[in-house]
Amino acid sequence: GESVGLHLPTLSVQEGDNSIINCAYSNSASDYFIWYKQESGKGPQFIIDIRSNMDKRQGQRVTVLLNKTVKHLSLQIAATQPGDSAVYFCAEIPNTGFQKLVFGTGTRLLVSP
Amino acid sequence: EAGVTQFPSHSVIEKGQTVTLRCDPISGHDNLYWYRRVMGKEIKFLLHFVKESKQDESGMPNNRFLAERTGGTYSTLKVQPAELEDSGVYFCASSQSSWTGKVSQYFGPGTRLTVL
Incomplete structure:
Protein backbone atom coordinates (compact mmCIF):
# COMPACT_ATOMS: atom_id res chain seq x y z
CA GLY A 1 0.00 0.00 0.00
CA GLU A 2 0.95 3.67 0.12
CA SER A 3 2.55 3.27 3.55
CA VAL A 4 5.46 1.17 2.27
CA GLY A 5 8.66 3.00 3.01
CA LEU A 6 6.95 5.29 5.50
CA HIS A 7 8.10 4.48 9.02
CA LEU A 8 4.89 4.71 10.99
CA PRO A 9 4.36 4.36 14.70
CA THR A 10 2.09 1.41 15.35
CA LEU A 11 -0.61 0.88 17.94
CA SER A 12 -1.68 -2.72 18.51
CA VAL A 13 -4.89 -3.40 20.43
CA GLN A 14 -7.29 -6.23 21.06
CA GLU A 15 -10.78 -6.21 19.63
CA GLY A 16 -13.12 -4.49 22.06
CA ASP A 17 -10.44 -2.31 23.62
CA ASN A 18 -10.54 1.46 23.40
CA SER A 19 -7.84 2.99 21.19
CA ILE A 20 -6.21 6.38 21.54
CA ILE A 47 -13.63 10.42 10.17
CA ILE A 48 -14.24 13.53 12.24
CA ASP A 49 -13.26 17.18 12.39
CA ILE A 50 -12.95 19.83 15.04
CA ARG A 51 -12.53 23.58 15.01
CA SER A 52 -10.17 25.44 17.29
CA ASN A 53 -12.99 26.99 19.30
CA MET A 54 -13.83 23.52 20.63
CA ASP A 55 -11.83 21.10 22.77
CA LYS A 56 -13.91 17.97 22.26
CA ARG A 57 -16.20 16.54 19.62
CA GLN A 58 -17.91 13.20 19.50
CA GLY A 59 -19.03 11.03 16.63
CA GLN A 60 -20.12 7.46 16.31
CA ARG A 61 -17.62 5.48 18.40
CA VAL A 62 -15.03 8.22 17.93
CA THR A 63 -14.07 11.26 19.97
CA VAL A 64 -11.56 13.93 19.06
CA LEU A 65 -9.84 15.98 21.75
CA LEU A 66 -7.97 19.18 21.04
CA ASN A 67 -5.46 20.74 23.42
CA LYS A 68 -4.33 24.01 21.90
CA THR A 69 -2.00 24.80 24.79
CA VAL A 70 0.33 21.96 23.87
CA LYS A 71 -0.75 21.67 20.21
CA HIS A 72 -2.02 18.14 20.68
CA LEU A 73 -4.86 16.27 19.03
CA SER A 74 -6.12 12.81 19.89
CA LEU A 75 -8.58 10.38 18.37
CA GLN A 81 -13.05 -3.59 15.81
CA PRO A 82 -10.85 -5.45 13.29
CA GLY A 83 -12.32 -3.21 10.58
CA ASP A 84 -10.74 -0.24 12.31
CA SER A 85 -7.29 -1.51 11.33
CA ALA A 86 -5.80 1.17 9.08
CA VAL A 87 -3.43 4.12 9.08
CA TYR A 88 -4.83 7.19 10.81
CA PHE A 89 -3.74 10.71 9.91
CA CYS A 90 -4.39 13.97 11.59
CA ALA A 91 -4.46 16.99 9.32
CA GLU A 92 -4.58 20.69 10.06
CA ILE A 93 -5.50 23.75 8.06
CA PRO A 94 -3.39 26.74 9.12
CA ASN A 95 -5.23 30.00 9.41
CA THR A 96 -3.64 31.49 6.32
CA GLY A 97 -6.75 32.13 4.30
CA PHE A 98 -6.06 29.06 2.18
CA GLN A 99 -7.61 25.61 2.47
CA LYS A 100 -4.64 23.30 2.09
CA LEU A 101 -4.37 20.41 4.51
CA VAL A 102 -1.08 19.75 6.28
CA PHE A 103 -0.84 16.08 7.13
CA GLY A 104 1.00 14.33 9.93
CA THR A 105 2.99 11.16 9.32
CA GLY A 106 0.21 8.86 10.48
CA THR A 107 -0.21 6.03 12.98
CA ARG A 108 -0.90 2.43 12.03
CA LEU A 109 -3.64 0.80 14.12
CA LEU A 110 -3.63 -3.00 14.25
CA VAL A 111 -6.64 -4.67 15.84
CA SER A 112 -6.38 -8.32 16.78
CA PRO A 113 -9.53 -10.48 17.03
CA GLU B 1 -23.96 10.10 -3.79
CA ALA B 2 -20.84 9.20 -5.79
CA GLY B 3 -17.54 10.04 -4.20
CA VAL B 4 -14.43 11.51 -5.73
CA THR B 5 -13.19 9.36 -8.59
CA GLN B 6 -9.75 9.22 -10.15
CA PHE B 7 -8.41 7.70 -13.31
CA PRO B 8 -6.31 5.72 -13.89
CA SER B 9 -5.84 3.80 -10.67
CA HIS B 10 -2.30 2.85 -11.71
CA SER B 11 0.09 4.17 -14.33
CA VAL B 12 3.53 2.88 -15.18
CA ILE B 13 5.58 5.03 -17.55
CA GLU B 14 9.19 5.55 -18.50
CA LYS B 15 11.23 8.54 -17.55
CA GLY B 16 10.67 11.33 -20.04
CA GLN B 17 7.15 10.29 -20.99
CA THR B 18 3.99 12.24 -20.30
CA VAL B 19 1.15 11.16 -18.05
CA THR B 20 -2.22 12.77 -17.45
CA LEU B 21 -4.22 12.02 -14.34
CA ARG B 22 -7.91 12.79 -14.08
CA CYS B 23 -10.10 13.62 -11.10
CA ASP B 24 -13.87 13.91 -10.96
CA PRO B 25 -14.98 15.64 -7.76
CA ILE B 26 -18.19 15.09 -5.86
CA SER B 27 -20.99 16.74 -7.80
CA GLY B 28 -21.58 20.30 -6.66
CA HIS B 29 -18.20 20.70 -4.98
CA ASP B 30 -16.58 23.91 -6.15
CA ASN B 31 -13.28 23.18 -4.39
CA LEU B 32 -10.89 20.63 -5.87
CA TYR B 33 -7.47 19.79 -4.49
CA TRP B 34 -4.51 17.73 -5.61
CA TYR B 35 -2.17 16.07 -3.12
CA ARG B 36 0.54 13.47 -3.48
CA ARG B 37 2.56 11.08 -1.39
CA VAL B 38 5.99 10.19 -2.68
CA MET B 39 7.69 7.17 -1.18
CA GLY B 40 8.61 7.57 2.46
CA LYS B 41 7.01 10.98 2.82
CA GLU B 42 3.79 12.45 4.14
CA ILE B 43 0.86 13.42 1.98
CA LYS B 44 1.67 16.85 0.59
CA PHE B 45 -0.57 19.52 -0.90
CA LEU B 46 -0.07 20.43 -4.57
CA LEU B 47 -2.81 22.87 -5.48
CA HIS B 48 -6.37 24.04 -4.97
CA PHE B 49 -9.00 25.04 -7.51
CA VAL B 50 -12.10 27.03 -6.79
CA LYS B 51 -14.30 26.24 -9.75
CA GLU B 52 -11.99 26.73 -12.74
CA SER B 53 -9.57 29.12 -11.02
CA LYS B 54 -6.34 28.21 -9.25
CA GLN B 55 -6.71 29.49 -5.70
CA ASP B 56 -3.40 28.18 -4.36
CA GLU B 57 -0.68 26.42 -6.33
CA SER B 58 2.06 26.83 -3.76
CA GLY B 59 2.66 23.08 -3.54
CA MET B 60 3.37 22.44 -7.23
CA PRO B 61 6.95 21.14 -7.31
CA ASN B 62 8.06 22.57 -10.67
CA ASN B 63 6.88 23.52 -14.14
CA ARG B 64 6.75 19.91 -15.31
CA PHE B 65 3.40 19.74 -13.54
CA LEU B 66 0.34 21.34 -15.12
CA ALA B 67 -3.13 21.21 -13.59
CA GLU B 68 -6.29 22.30 -15.31
CA ARG B 69 -9.95 22.43 -14.48
CA THR B 70 -11.64 23.78 -17.56
CA GLY B 71 -15.35 24.34 -16.98
CA GLY B 72 -14.99 23.93 -13.26
CA THR B 73 -15.92 20.26 -13.19
CA TYR B 74 -13.26 17.56 -13.55
CA SER B 75 -9.56 18.31 -13.32
CA THR B 76 -6.46 16.92 -14.98
CA LEU B 77 -2.90 16.86 -13.73
CA LYS B 78 -0.26 16.42 -16.39
CA VAL B 79 3.34 15.54 -15.71
CA GLN B 80 5.62 16.27 -18.67
CA PRO B 81 8.30 14.99 -18.83
CA ALA B 82 8.04 12.56 -15.94
CA GLU B 83 11.07 11.99 -13.74
CA LEU B 84 11.86 9.11 -11.37
CA GLU B 85 11.15 11.24 -8.28
CA ASP B 86 7.57 11.83 -9.47
CA SER B 87 6.65 8.25 -8.53
CA GLY B 88 4.08 8.11 -5.78
CA VAL B 89 0.36 8.24 -5.17
CA TYR B 90 -1.57 11.26 -6.38
CA PHE B 91 -4.77 12.05 -4.52
CA CYS B 92 -7.58 14.33 -5.46
CA ALA B 93 -10.03 15.76 -2.94
CA SER B 94 -13.06 18.00 -3.12
CA SER B 95 -15.13 20.09 -0.75
CA GLN B 96 -18.15 22.31 -0.78
CA SER B 97 -17.96 26.06 -0.60
CA SER B 98 -18.77 27.55 2.76
CA TRP B 99 -19.27 31.09 3.94
CA THR B 100 -18.66 30.00 7.51
CA GLY B 101 -15.09 28.85 7.08
CA LYS B 102 -13.22 25.65 6.44
CA VAL B 103 -15.00 22.45 5.50
CA SER B 104 -14.11 18.81 5.21
CA GLN B 105 -12.22 17.57 2.17
CA TYR B 106 -13.21 14.21 0.72
CA PHE B 107 -10.56 12.17 -1.02
CA GLY B 108 -10.53 9.92 -4.03
CA PRO B 109 -8.76 6.53 -4.10
CA GLY B 110 -5.63 7.95 -5.67
CA THR B 111 -3.58 7.21 -8.77
CA ARG B 112 -0.39 5.26 -8.20
CA LEU B 113 2.25 6.57 -10.61
CA THR B 114 5.42 4.61 -11.22
CA VAL B 115 8.14 6.18 -13.32
CA LEU B 116 10.80 3.72 -14.50
Whole structure:
Protein backbone atom coordinates (compact mmCIF):
# COMPACT_ATOMS: atom_id res chain seq x y z
CA GLY A 1 0.00 0.00 0.00
CA GLU A 2 0.95 3.67 0.12
CA SER A 3 2.55 3.27 3.55
CA VAL A 4 5.46 1.17 2.27
CA GLY A 5 8.66 3.00 3.01
CA LEU A 6 6.95 5.29 5.50
CA HIS A 7 8.10 4.48 9.02
CA LEU A 8 4.89 4.71 10.99
CA PRO A 9 4.36 4.36 14.70
CA THR A 10 2.09 1.41 15.35
CA LEU A 11 -0.61 0.88 17.94
CA SER A 12 -1.68 -2.72 18.51
CA VAL A 13 -4.89 -3.40 20.43
CA GLN A 14 -7.29 -6.23 21.06
CA GLU A 15 -10.78 -6.21 19.63
CA GLY A 16 -13.12 -4.49 22.06
CA ASP A 17 -10.44 -2.31 23.62
CA ASN A 18 -10.54 1.46 23.40
CA SER A 19 -7.84 2.99 21.19
CA ILE A 20 -6.21 6.38 21.54
CA ILE A 21 -4.20 7.78 18.67
CA ASN A 22 -2.20 10.92 19.28
CA CYS A 23 -0.98 13.68 17.03
CA ALA A 24 1.16 16.74 17.63
CA TYR A 25 0.44 19.50 15.18
CA SER A 26 2.89 22.13 14.14
CA ASN A 27 1.15 25.43 13.61
CA SER A 28 -0.37 27.29 16.54
CA ALA A 29 -2.34 29.35 14.04
CA SER A 30 -4.21 26.31 12.71
CA ASP A 31 -7.91 26.55 13.36
CA TYR A 32 -9.35 23.42 11.79
CA PHE A 33 -8.36 19.81 12.24
CA ILE A 34 -9.47 16.57 10.64
CA TRP A 35 -8.82 12.92 11.34
CA TYR A 36 -8.60 10.61 8.34
CA LYS A 37 -8.48 6.84 8.10
CA GLN A 38 -6.63 5.21 5.23
CA GLU A 39 -6.98 1.55 4.36
CA SER A 40 -4.58 -0.16 2.00
CA GLY A 41 -5.21 0.80 -1.62
CA LYS A 42 -7.72 3.49 -0.75
CA GLY A 43 -7.66 7.24 -0.28
CA PRO A 44 -7.92 8.97 3.09
CA GLN A 45 -11.45 8.66 4.48
CA PHE A 46 -12.89 11.47 6.60
CA ILE A 47 -13.63 10.42 10.17
CA ILE A 48 -14.24 13.53 12.24
CA ASP A 49 -13.26 17.18 12.39
CA ILE A 50 -12.95 19.83 15.04
CA ARG A 51 -12.53 23.58 15.01
CA SER A 52 -10.17 25.44 17.29
CA ASN A 53 -12.99 26.99 19.30
CA MET A 54 -13.83 23.52 20.63
CA ASP A 55 -11.83 21.10 22.77
CA LYS A 56 -13.91 17.97 22.26
CA ARG A 57 -16.20 16.54 19.62
CA GLN A 58 -17.91 13.20 19.50
CA GLY A 59 -19.03 11.03 16.63
CA GLN A 60 -20.12 7.46 16.31
CA ARG A 61 -17.62 5.48 18.40
CA VAL A 62 -15.03 8.22 17.93
CA THR A 63 -14.07 11.26 19.97
CA VAL A 64 -11.56 13.93 19.06
CA LEU A 65 -9.84 15.98 21.75
CA LEU A 66 -7.97 19.18 21.04
CA ASN A 67 -5.46 20.74 23.42
CA LYS A 68 -4.33 24.01 21.90
CA THR A 69 -2.00 24.80 24.79
CA VAL A 70 0.33 21.96 23.87
CA LYS A 71 -0.75 21.67 20.21
CA HIS A 72 -2.02 18.14 20.68
CA LEU A 73 -4.86 16.27 19.03
CA SER A 74 -6.12 12.81 19.89
CA LEU A 75 -8.58 10.38 18.37
CA GLN A 76 -10.32 7.95 20.67
CA ILE A 77 -12.02 4.91 19.18
CA ALA A 78 -14.39 3.04 21.47
CA ALA A 79 -14.78 -0.73 21.28
CA THR A 80 -12.19 -1.08 18.53
CA GLN A 81 -13.05 -3.59 15.81
CA PRO A 82 -10.85 -5.45 13.29
CA GLY A 83 -12.32 -3.21 10.58
CA ASP A 84 -10.74 -0.24 12.31
CA SER A 85 -7.29 -1.51 11.33
CA ALA A 86 -5.80 1.17 9.08
CA VAL A 87 -3.43 4.12 9.08
CA TYR A 88 -4.83 7.19 10.81
CA PHE A 89 -3.74 10.71 9.91
CA CYS A 90 -4.39 13.97 11.59
CA ALA A 91 -4.46 16.99 9.32
CA GLU A 92 -4.58 20.69 10.06
CA ILE A 93 -5.50 23.75 8.06
CA PRO A 94 -3.39 26.74 9.12
CA ASN A 95 -5.23 30.00 9.41
CA THR A 96 -3.64 31.49 6.32
CA GLY A 97 -6.75 32.13 4.30
CA PHE A 98 -6.06 29.06 2.18
CA GLN A 99 -7.61 25.61 2.47
CA LYS A 100 -4.64 23.30 2.09
CA LEU A 101 -4.37 20.41 4.51
CA VAL A 102 -1.08 19.75 6.28
CA PHE A 103 -0.84 16.08 7.13
CA GLY A 104 1.00 14.33 9.93
CA THR A 105 2.99 11.16 9.32
CA GLY A 106 0.21 8.86 10.48
CA THR A 107 -0.21 6.03 12.98
CA ARG A 108 -0.90 2.43 12.03
CA LEU A 109 -3.64 0.80 14.12
CA LEU A 110 -3.63 -3.00 14.25
CA VAL A 111 -6.64 -4.67 15.84
CA SER A 112 -6.38 -8.32 16.78
CA PRO A 113 -9.53 -10.48 17.03
CA GLU B 1 -23.96 10.10 -3.79
CA ALA B 2 -20.84 9.20 -5.79
CA GLY B 3 -17.54 10.04 -4.20
CA VAL B 4 -14.43 11.51 -5.73
CA THR B 5 -13.19 9.36 -8.59
CA GLN B 6 -9.75 9.22 -10.15
CA PHE B 7 -8.41 7.70 -13.31
CA PRO B 8 -6.31 5.72 -13.89
CA SER B 9 -5.84 3.80 -10.67
CA HIS B 10 -2.30 2.85 -11.71
CA SER B 11 0.09 4.17 -14.33
CA VAL B 12 3.53 2.88 -15.18
CA ILE B 13 5.58 5.03 -17.55
CA GLU B 14 9.19 5.55 -18.50
CA LYS B 15 11.23 8.54 -17.55
CA GLY B 16 10.67 11.33 -20.04
CA GLN B 17 7.15 10.29 -20.99
CA THR B 18 3.99 12.24 -20.30
CA VAL B 19 1.15 11.16 -18.05
CA THR B 20 -2.22 12.77 -17.45
CA LEU B 21 -4.22 12.02 -14.34
CA ARG B 22 -7.91 12.79 -14.08
CA CYS B 23 -10.10 13.62 -11.10
CA ASP B 24 -13.87 13.91 -10.96
CA PRO B 25 -14.98 15.64 -7.76
CA ILE B 26 -18.19 15.09 -5.86
CA SER B 27 -20.99 16.74 -7.80
CA GLY B 28 -21.58 20.30 -6.66
CA HIS B 29 -18.20 20.70 -4.98
CA ASP B 30 -16.58 23.91 -6.15
CA ASN B 31 -13.28 23.18 -4.39
CA LEU B 32 -10.89 20.63 -5.87
CA TYR B 33 -7.47 19.79 -4.49
CA TRP B 34 -4.51 17.73 -5.61
CA TYR B 35 -2.17 16.07 -3.12
CA ARG B 36 0.54 13.47 -3.48
CA ARG B 37 2.56 11.08 -1.39
CA VAL B 38 5.99 10.19 -2.68
CA MET B 39 7.69 7.17 -1.18
CA GLY B 40 8.61 7.57 2.46
CA LYS B 41 7.01 10.98 2.82
CA GLU B 42 3.79 12.45 4.14
CA ILE B 43 0.86 13.42 1.98
CA LYS B 44 1.67 16.85 0.59
CA PHE B 45 -0.57 19.52 -0.90
CA LEU B 46 -0.07 20.43 -4.57
CA LEU B 47 -2.81 22.87 -5.48
CA HIS B 48 -6.37 24.04 -4.97
CA PHE B 49 -9.00 25.04 -7.51
CA VAL B 50 -12.10 27.03 -6.79
CA LYS B 51 -14.30 26.24 -9.75
CA GLU B 52 -11.99 26.73 -12.74
CA SER B 53 -9.57 29.12 -11.02
CA LYS B 54 -6.34 28.21 -9.25
CA GLN B 55 -6.71 29.49 -5.70
CA ASP B 56 -3.40 28.18 -4.36
CA GLU B 57 -0.68 26.42 -6.33
CA SER B 58 2.06 26.83 -3.76
CA GLY B 59 2.66 23.08 -3.54
CA MET B 60 3.37 22.44 -7.23
CA PRO B 61 6.95 21.14 -7.31
CA ASN B 62 8.06 22.57 -10.67
CA ASN B 63 6.88 23.52 -14.14
CA ARG B 64 6.75 19.91 -15.31
CA PHE B 65 3.40 19.74 -13.54
CA LEU B 66 0.34 21.34 -15.12
CA ALA B 67 -3.13 21.21 -13.59
CA GLU B 68 -6.29 22.30 -15.31
CA ARG B 69 -9.95 22.43 -14.48
CA THR B 70 -11.64 23.78 -17.56
CA GLY B 71 -15.35 24.34 -16.98
CA GLY B 72 -14.99 23.93 -13.26
CA THR B 73 -15.92 20.26 -13.19
CA TYR B 74 -13.26 17.56 -13.55
CA SER B 75 -9.56 18.31 -13.32
CA THR B 76 -6.46 16.92 -14.98
CA LEU B 77 -2.90 16.86 -13.73
CA LYS B 78 -0.26 16.42 -16.39
CA VAL B 79 3.34 15.54 -15.71
CA GLN B 80 5.62 16.27 -18.67
CA PRO B 81 8.30 14.99 -18.83
CA ALA B 82 8.04 12.56 -15.94
CA GLU B 83 11.07 11.99 -13.74
CA LEU B 84 11.86 9.11 -11.37
CA GLU B 85 11.15 11.24 -8.28
CA ASP B 86 7.57 11.83 -9.47
CA SER B 87 6.65 8.25 -8.53
CA GLY B 88 4.08 8.11 -5.78
CA VAL B 89 0.36 8.24 -5.17
CA TYR B 90 -1.57 11.26 -6.38
CA PHE B 91 -4.77 12.05 -4.52
CA CYS B 92 -7.58 14.33 -5.46
CA ALA B 93 -10.03 15.76 -2.94
CA SER B 94 -13.06 18.00 -3.12
CA SER B 95 -15.13 20.09 -0.75
CA GLN B 96 -18.15 22.31 -0.78
CA SER B 97 -17.96 26.06 -0.60
CA SER B 98 -18.77 27.55 2.76
CA TRP B 99 -19.27 31.09 3.94
CA THR B 100 -18.66 30.00 7.51
CA GLY B 101 -15.09 28.85 7.08
CA LYS B 102 -13.22 25.65 6.44
CA VAL B 103 -15.00 22.45 5.50
CA SER B 104 -14.11 18.81 5.21
CA GLN B 105 -12.22 17.57 2.17
CA TYR B 106 -13.21 14.21 0.72
CA PHE B 107 -10.56 12.17 -1.02
CA GLY B 108 -10.53 9.92 -4.03
CA PRO B 109 -8.76 6.53 -4.10
CA GLY B 110 -5.63 7.95 -5.67
CA THR B 111 -3.58 7.21 -8.77
CA ARG B 112 -0.39 5.26 -8.20
CA LEU B 113 2.25 6.57 -10.61
CA THR B 114 5.42 4.61 -11.22
CA VAL B 115 8.14 6.18 -13.32
CA LEU B 116 10.80 3.72 -14.50
